[in-house]
Amino acid sequence: MIRIALIDDHNLVLQSLADKLDTVADLRVVGRFTKQEQLITFLKKQQLDLLIMDFMLTEGTAFELITEINNLNLSLTPKYMILSGFYNELLHQQALDLGVRAFIRKEASYEELIAAVKSVSHGNIIVPATVYSHQNDNLSEIELRILDLMVAEKTNQEIASELFISRRTVETHIANICRKLQVNGRIGAVREAVKNNLV
Structure with a gap:
């Protein structure tokens, strides 16, 4: 409930x-x-x-x-x-x-x-x-690193620990990644990353 x-x-x-x-x-x-x-x-x-x-x-x-x-x-x-x-x-x-x-x-x-x-x-x-009007923004270096860890099936907490940032900051970066890739969540982001050779 x-x-x-x-x-x-x-x-x-x-x-x-x-x-x-x-x-x-x-x-x-x-x-x-x-x-x-x-x-x-x-x-x-x-x-x-x-x-x-x-x-x-x-x-x-x-x-x-x-x-x-x-x-x-x-x-x-x-x-x-x-x-x-x-x-x-x-x-x-x-x-x-x-x-x-x-x-x-x-x-x-x-x-x-x-x-x-x-x-x-x-x-x-x-x-x-x-x-968002700017749909084709390039991913930043930190966003590409986070995307790489998402492809490796790391949790938000594991990503935060590895990059020495807060989990909330990770969530914000993931939201930005999803927005830039025009997908609705982690699965879509990973799929687009692999399809477009971003990682």
């Missing part, structure tokens, strides 16, 4: 999201919040798998809330998904740096949201190709 909490300024949005997510097997909304302090109190007492949040909140942005949650040093930090009515590459990069696994436009359908929730819960990072 994937335990989900929602935070948004608007109760109607929370109700609608919760009703839709609760219809899906293996998904359970265990908390809905309009105030950040309510969510923080909840997280100190309850474990959570996934937190879905509006980007603009009453008391600040989702980025500020994530920073506050990360500083709690919880035994289980939830995976983060952000919903936003606006989107640009800089915001997405900041989100990745903070550990956000998906940044979803509010225009997305419920089916797209549910698919993203399931993908994120399985450890994936959602990188929407529509955000």
